[in-house]
Every structure is written in structure tokens, then in C-alpha cells.
Amino acid sequence: MTTRRTFLTRGALAGAATLAAPAVVRAQDVIKWRMQTYAGAALGEHVVKPAVDMFNELAKGKMEIELFYSDQLVPTGELFRAMQAGTIDCVQSDDDSMASPTEVTVFGGYFPLALRYSLDVPALFYKYGLDQIWKDEYAKVGVKHISAGSWDPCNFSTKKPINSLADLNGLRVFTFPTAGRFLTQFGVVPVTLPWEDVEVALQTGELDGLAWSGITEVYTVGWANVTDYFLTNEISGAWIGHFFANMDRWNALPPEMQALMETCFQQSHYYRQHWYWAGEASLRVNETKLKLTTIPSEEWKAVEDAAVKFWDEIAAESEVKAKVVSIIKTYNETMTKAGVPYRY
Known part of the structure; x- marks a missing residue:
């Protein structure tokens, strides 16, 4: 049985030990991800780097995405397997180029004559149900489908x-x-x-x-x-591309980092829409090469x-x-x- 004396003695000793212990503040480890895009460096400057830079800035040192361009870590045709295995945490690509083993792969990139304008892509995904189909198909193979967006015509x-x-x-x-x-x-x-x-x-x-x-x-x-x-x-009329992540790595992220990544990638989709839309017309009219x-x-x-x-x-x-x-x-x-x- 614990007597009043032993309780007080032990309590006092424990309190003293606590007070005597040095205050050690351990900085939380920065979460680091590696991401590879289908795009080369010149194109990547527009189609992905602004979003990654934005994410890294807003993450305030809690998380950092290191960006790699086409074929820098693995060939584009091996992107899916590398992400699935966790060699790469996150990928920007179409399904077709990275040979995804899903039922929807054939629709990635340019599915012939299915789209007329860039707005057709978000309309199909977020108003006609393709987003949930993609999320379900990729979840079956251990990959998180983060979001889809449109690129240029073909x-x-x-x-x-x-x-x-x-x-x-x-x-x-x-x-x-x-x-x-x-x-x-x-x-x-x-x-x-x-x-x-x-x-x-x-x-x-x-x-x-x-x-x-x-x-x-x-x-x-x-x-x-x-x-x-x-x-x-x-x-x-538009390329269908996506952001993907290894499912285990995605699930391990704090909810605020998941939300921040989704937001930055959606901003990337928006940027590409007006960059390509304006660029296609301007270059046809004003360039002569x-x-x-x-x-x-x-x-x-x-x-x-x-x-x-x-x-x-x-x-x-x-x-x-x-x-x-x-x-x-x-x-x-x-x-x-x-x-x-x-x-x-």
C-alpha cells in the first residue's frame, strides 16, 4: 500500500526530477518528397514548377517537394512503377505515357477527338463523374489520384x-x-x-x-x-494530365499538407488553362517559324x-x-x- 509519506516522497522526487530535466526542444523533421514530371525543364518551368514553388513556400519548412524533370530519375514509361514502389513519391503525367496498369489508362493524354476545348477536361471530371472513376481505379493499385487538369491540344x-x-x-x-x-x-x-x-x-x-x-x-x-x-x-482539343502520389506516402501526410498540395495543384491546372489558351492563338498569329x-x-x-x-x-x-x-x-x-x- 502507498502510505502518505511514500506518496509525498515519491511525488516530490518526481516533481524535482521533472523540474531539473533540461528543456530540450526538438525541431520536427521536414517531410521531403521527390516528384518527377513528364515534362522537360523548359516546359516544366510552366506546367509544374510554379505549383511546386508555391507549395514549398506555403509549407513554411514543414514539407518540401524536390522536383525532377522528364527521365531524370526514371524513364517516363517507368514512372508508375517507381511511384507505386515508393522510389518516387509524387508524379505529374498522363496515364498513357507512364503505362499505368489501370482500366482508364487509354484515356490519358490525347483520347482521339474526345475533347474540343480545355474546359472539357474539368467539366468531364468534376461535373460528369470521371474524377471518382479515376480515384477508384488508382486506389486499386496503391496510388492516390490527386487531381486532373487540361493541357494543350494535339x-x-x-x-x-x-x-x-x-x-x-x-x-x-x-x-x-x-x-x-x-x-x-x-x-x-x-x-x-x-x-x-x-x-x-x-x-x-x-x-x-x-x-x-x-x-x-x-x-x-x-x-x-x-x-x-x-x-x-x-x-x-486538350491533353488530360494528372497529379498522382504513392498511396501510403499520401496517407502519412498531415491533413493540412494534403489540402495544401491539392490547392497548389489545382492552381497549376488553372494556370495552364490560360497559358495554353492564350499561347495557342498568339503563336499562330504572331510567330512565323x-x-x-x-x-x-x-x-x-x-x-x-x-x-x-x-x-x-x-x-x-x-x-x-x-x-x-x-x-x-x-x-x-x-x-x-x-x-x-x-x-x-
Whole structure:
């Protein structure tokens, strides 16, 4: 039994020990993440670095994201596996380029003719339900889908002019996996290369052109210096890209860091919308390195019709793909019925 004397003695000794103990203030360890983007350094300055800089500043030393550009840590095609394994904490990419093992991968990047404008992307994700589908599919493979946003449209930039569909035949083109799969029916030969090797490949003749971006990227990254023509017909009106994170690393973050990251990445999506939207028009009008060409609309309709057939082929592959295609069709039908300015 504890007597009054032992209680007082022990209590006094414990209190004295507490008072005598030196006050040690241990600074909380900074949370450090490594993030890799699909973009090279010149493009990354616009499409991701401002968001990372903003996050690091607002995190006030509690967390820091170290940014790496295309292929710096791992090749782009290995980004998903590296993130899933925890080698990289966070990734900015489309699903298609990083070979995600999900049912929605085929829709990442440029799904042929599914989008007309950049606003179509957030509308589809946050008003038509694609966001939840992506979150569910990535959760199955241990990855957090943070958010989706739009980038630029997809056009051909080539060393020879394209004025008809026949001019596409035999063109060796750097493009995305799904876009390449679609374009082969028109004679295009898709070529896979590291992003940083594209400029040299255009100079050496290994590539005849690219179908990777709109005109803003072609000028920004220097491809306008090694190509001569830009086709105004679009394979897609916007690129679908995302921010992802390793699920365990994401779950380990304090809620305020999760919220801050989501906010900064949404700001990144907003920045790209006006940067690309203004850039595409301005460069077509005010720059002269690339000569603009156009395939007549009556001929280009064959590509548009082929795209709808391609959607049906993809829809037949799984229930999830069929659900996404159905949403894309419903959305486009609504936009078409709404008329100008939604669809012309």
C-alpha cells in the first residue's frame, strides 16, 4: 500500500526530477518528397514548377517537394512503377505515357477527338463523374489520384507540309501510345523516344515530325527550330494530365499538407488553362517559324468518324472503359446540342 509519506516522497522526487530535466526542444523533421514530371525543364518551368514553388513556400519548412524533370530519375514509361514502389513519391503525367496498369489508362493524354476545348477536361471530371472513376481505379493499385487538369491540344508539327490525309502516310511521328494506335490507320508510323531525344531525332531524320502537343509547346521547348509546318487540324482539343502520389506516402501526410498540395495543384491546372489558351492563338498569329497548313474539313471528317469507331473498340474492352466512353459520348452530345460556343 502507498502510505502518505511514500506518496509525498515519491511525488516530490518526481516533481524535482521533472523540474531539473533540461528543456530540450526538438525541431520536427521536414517531410521531403521527390516528384518527377513528364515534362522537360523548359516546359516544366510552366506546367509544374510554379505549383511546386508555391507549395514549398506555403509549407513554411514543414514539407518540401524536390522536383525532377522528364527521365531524370526514371524513364517516363517507368514512372508508375517507381511511384507505386515508393522510389518516387509524387508524379505529374498522363496515364498513357507512364503505362499505368489501370482500366482508364487509354484515356490519358490525347483520347482521339474526345475533347474540343480545355474546359472539357474539368467539366468531364468534376461535373460528369470521371474524377471518382479515376480515384477508384488508382486506389486499386496503391496510388492516390490527386487531381486532373487540361493541357494543350494535339496537332502535327512536321518537316514537310500536310495538306491532305494522304500526306500522313509513312510519317515517322513522336506521339502518345493511344494516339499512335489510332493514327496508324492513316499510315502514321508512331516512334517511341525519350522526350529529351526528340529534337535531335528531328534533326537527324529519325523523325519526320511529332503529334505531341499544340503550338505553344512546339515553340517553348525548341521544336519550332527543327520543324517547318504546323497542321491546324486537332487530334484532340486538350491533353488530360494528372497529379498522382504513392498511396501510403499520401496517407502519412498531415491533413493540412494534403489540402495544401491539392490547392497548389489545382492552381497549376488553372494556370495552364490560360497559358495554353492564350499561347495557342498568339503563336499562330504572331510567330512565323512554322507555316500553318490545314486539311479541308470535308476530308478531316474521315478522321472524326474513325475516332467514334475507335471509341467503340475501346468500350468493348471492359465495363469501366465502356462507362467512360458512355460519359464522353453523353457529354459531347450535350455540347453539340447546346451549340455555339460549346460546339460549332
